[in-house]
Amino acid sequence: MNLAVVLVSPKTPGNIGAAARAMLNMGARDLRLVAPRCDHLDSGAVAMAVHAADLLREARLYPTLREALADRDLSVGTTARLRADLPAPQHPGHLRPLVRAAAAPALVFGPEETGLINSDLEQCQVTVRVPTAEYASLNLAQAVLLVCYEFLQGVDELPERTRKTATREEMEAMYGHLHETMRLIGYTDAVRARHTLRLWRAVLDRALMSSAESRLFRGLLRQVAWKVEDAARRGPAALPPAQGPEPTEDTP
Known part of the structure; x- marks a missing residue:
């Protein structure tokens, strides 16, 4: 699957490196960083990435989320909260067929301390929430690992989609x-x-x-x-x- 993982304004090199490692664990290789607040090639990021250092070196940087999603035909935002005026986040299992059917999907993750803000979520067609206990705050790399698992390793591949949706x-x-x-x-x-x-x-x-x-x-x-x-x-x-x-x- 041509799945992109988009990290919006990540704060610490270690989290970016750990997220890259999680991606490699689940078979995702397209890492996109939107306005990062640190050096994604810092020694701390490389150390946390372990064998996923190539993903860091190949990561693409964008000034805005809109530009990072420009070639995607489906964008899935991640959030643990209900937002006024925005559709409620769905269980990953409910979205799996939609993501698997897309030609170029993207998973979007927000900054470590705030998550995605409303203007970011507005650019996502759907949102997903990983089921947790009462304490729902996940580390960035944990969230990347779990959501990538749901969409890349959770079930067998579905037949390839023939209808290409708009970017x-x-x-x-x-x-x-x-x-x-x-x-x-x-x-x-x-x-x-x-x-x-x-x-x-x-x-x-x-x-x-x-x-x-x-x-x-x-x-x-x-x-x-x-x-x-x-x-x-x-x-x-x-x-x-x-x-x-x-x-x-x-x-x-």
């Missing part, structure tokens, strides 16, 4: 376009826009759109913008007449 970059571009269109037509305002877009993300991410479908949706948005701008140029006479409610059987 996260294509989806993020579509959501940016949707946000602009919602503001243009007055569907939402600056105060409610973020909450409204979260709800639309949840709906559209479940659709697992293909690249062609995301382009189709953006074509609709472009037509909406053109229609609004054309009506503004032509003045009030160009606007369609207001329609009353549809007649019912009780309407005289």
